[in-house]
Amino acid sequence: MLPILQVGPLAIQVPGLMLLAGVWVVVSLTDREASRYSLKPSILSNMILMGLVVGILSARLWYAIRFFGIYLDNPLSVFSLNPTTLAPMEGALTGLAAAAYYGYRKGLRLWPTLDALTPGLAAFSLAVGFAHLASGDAFGAETAVPWAIELWGAQRHPTQIYEVIAAGFIFWLIWEMRRKTPASGFLFLAWVALAALSRLAIEAFRGDSIIAFDSLRSAQLGSLLVLAIALVGMHLVARAQAQDSRS
Amino acid sequence: MSKLSSLAKDPIRWGAIVAGVIVLGVIWIGISQVPASATTSGAIPSPREGFAAPDFTLETLEGETITLSDLRGKAVVVNLWASWCPPCRAEMPALQAAYEADHARGLEILAVNMAYQDREQDAQRFVQDFGLTFTVPLDRDGTVARQYLLRALPSTFFVGPDGVIRKVVIGGPMSEATIRSTVSEMLEEVP
Numbered sequence: 001m002l003p004i005l006q007v008g009p010l011a012i013q014v015p016g017l018m019l020l021a022g023v024w025v026v027v028s029l030t031d032r033e034a035s036r037y038s039l040k041p042s043i044l045s046n047m048i049l050m051g052l053v054v055g056i057l058s059a060r061l062w063y064a065i066r067f068f069g070i071y072l073d074n075p076l077s078v079f080s081l082n083p084t085t086l087a088p089m090e091g092a093l094t095g096l097a098a099a100a101y102y103g104y105r106k107g108l109r110l111w112p113t114l115d116a117l118t119p120g121l122a123a124f125s126l127a128v129g130f131a132h133l134a135s136g137d138a139f140g141a142e143t144a145v146p147w148a149i150e151l152w153g154a155q156r157h158p159t160q161i162y163e164v165i166a167a168g169f170i171f172w173l174i175w176e177m178r179r180k181t182p183a184s185g186f187l188f189l190a191w192v193a194l195a196a197l198s199r200l201a202i203e204a205f206r207g208d209s210i211i212a213f214d215s216l217r218s219a220q221l222g223s224l225l226v227l228a229i230a231l232v233g234m235h236l237v238a239r240a241q242a243q244d245s246r247s
Numbered sequence: 248m249s250k251l252s253s254l255a256k257d258p259i260r261w262g263a264i265v266a267g268v269i270v271l272g273v274i275w276i277g278i279s280q281v282p283a284s285a286t287t288s289g290a291i292p293s294p295r296e297g298f299a300a301p302d303f304t305l306e307t308l309e310g311e312t313i314t315l316s317d318l319r320g321k322a323v324v325v326n327l328w329a330s331w332c333p334p335c336r337a338e339m340p341a342l343q344a345a346y347e348a349d350h351a352r353g354l355e356i357l358a359v360n361m362a363y364q365d366r367e368q369d370a371q372r373f374v375q376d377f378g379l380t381f382t383v384p385l386d387r388d389g390t391v392a393r394q395y396l397l398r399a400l401p402s403t404f405f406v407g408p409d410g411v412i413r414k415v416v417i418g419g420p421m422s423e424a425t426i427r428s429t430v431s432e433m434l435e436e437v438p
Contacts, residue, residue, distance in 0.1 A: 004398040004417055011399035011418040067428035077424030084416050085425045136295065141281075153293040180249035190251070200272055204279030208297065215280040224272040231265045238255035 001136045001151065015131035016083065022127025023052065026120035033119055033178070037112040043103075044116060050102045055095020062087035062094070111185030111237070118188045119178060122171040125195060129164035138163065141207035157205040166198040184237045193230035199223040294395040296415060300325065300406040301394035305359065305384035308371060313357065313384050316410065321353045322433035323406040324426065327392065329361045330369040332400040338420035339377045345426040346381045353408070353437035354430055356381035361400065363389040407433045 005012040027045050034041040063085050064071040064078050071077060077085075103113060132138040140149075140157025148155040174191050181187045200223040203209060209217040255261050292301040300323075304314040315323065326342060328335035339358075346356050360370045362385040374383055386392055395402065403421060405414040414429050 006399055013418070063428070064424075067424065067431065070424050070427045070431065074422060074424040077422035080422040080425060082416065082421055082425050084414060085422075085428060152295055152298060153291040177249060177251070181252060186252050186255070197268075200275065204275065209281070211281070211283040215282055216276060217279065217281070220272075220276045220279065224269065224276065227272065228265065228269055231261075231268065234252075234255045235258065235261045235265075238252045238261075239258075241252065242256045 001134065003135050013083070015135040015137075018127050018131040018134055022124040022131075023048075025123045025127065026117075029120040029123055030117055033116045036178075037116045039108065039112060039116055043106050043108065044113070047099050047102050047106070047108070047113075048117075051095040051099030053095075054098035055091045056086070058094035058098075059086035059088055059091020062090035111188070114185055114188035115178075115181070118191045119171070119174055122167070122174040122191055122195075126164065126167040126171055129160060129167045132163060133160040136160075139207050140205050143205075156207055159202055159205050159207075162202050162205065163198075166202060170194045170198060182241055184241045186234060186237050186241070189230045189233045189237065193227055193234065196223040196227035196230060200227060292394075294404060294412065294415065296412050298412055299410050300404060300412050301391075303384075303391050303394060305386060305391065308360070308367075308374060308383040308385060313382055315357065315406070318355050318357075318406075319410050320408050320438060321355045322349075322408060322430055322437055324354070324356045324430065325395075325404040325406060326356065326358045327361060327386075327395060327397055327400060327402045328358055329365040329400055330373040331365065334419035335401045336373070336377075338401060339373075339379065341421060341423040341426055343377060343379055343381070344423045345430060348427060349430055349434060350381075352434050354434065357384055358382070359384050359386050359391050361389075361392060361397070362387045363392070405429050405433060408436050408438070 002014050005014050005017075027048055030044050030048065031041040034044050060078060066087060103110075136151055138160055139151055140159035140162075142154045143157050144155065145157065147158065149158045150156075151158075170191065173194065174187065177190060178187055181190075200220050203217050203219045203223065206217070206219075209219060212218040212221060254264075290299060292299045294301060300315060302314065302316045304312060307313055315325070324342070324345075326338075328339075330336075342356055342358065346354060358379065358381060360367075360383055362370065367385065370383065370385070373379075384391075391397075395404065399418050401419045401421075403416040403419070403426075404412050405416075407413045413433055416425070
């Protein structure tokens, strides 16, 4: 765990650095993959940056709206660089909507675009795993297994390492699959299914699960639902692809 | 076309795979269920969100003794600082403003000076320069720094009325809005 790297007077937030590196990898891989799907790399890169910028700015705005009275007294605080005063879910949805709107305006086709983004998304999941490893977030349940790690006052499952291994394996699978899969959305749906499967499996060892219905881990319920939808989606796009190739 | 997409277009075989995955998923969810209390870590002292704030007893700049756990029932901001740290200097006016705004509603601020790497007379001058009216305990042997895994100054821990950490801000300076927006959520729980 290395949440902060102190370089002289600078306290560098290592998890943030990992995520930033992840964004760079997403943009680089998407640039590289775009031509495979007959898409313009610059449009895809702009779409990613548009989503990021709008997402971050709106996350701060949504947060300021939630505490409107306080920010009205201190309006310049809206520009504070503190990453803890963000509304992440609202920001992510707004950023996603902005990126989708940009893509729509630029005439990007949905499934080839998602397929082109998929290797980058798989690599970003790996960066998220490393960010969790650095921050100690997404920590494991207490355990006595020989490979347990000392974290947050107890011996715990190293769920961040499980996450990195799973994300690495999924990235390798997606990287191998991408050459053999037609641009139909199949690759994207396969990644969604694999990511959901990984979360379903690893959540069982987490120590910070949100519990629903007295004893069930809500992330597992959500993951199973996403997994089922993705698998059905894979069937539908594979069948549509087969029909297209026959006609 | 890949073997996987060839398999996926076959409704019978793919349907069987989907059904199998769902059944195994449901079994896995059943195996890994836990009581709600098993994943809440509020009882374990550790310097992160959702955990009990590590307790400490320190002497203050005025020579009195303060214990964190004695402040249960109040919203507490534990700020670790040193007089030579520029972002600590930059955020102190915001902490003082938040204290003045919300102390009457149940806010306490413990601005723990890292006395083991600072000079007490410098800390005293710092408090006078900024007109600080909240409690300033002195961490003379680095106990609190170790308990809170201090990696950067300033570091701030927002502790709810139940003694559980709600937010951690490492580095600074924090704005007054950052402090007050976090505190306002904790104050709603003050009895």
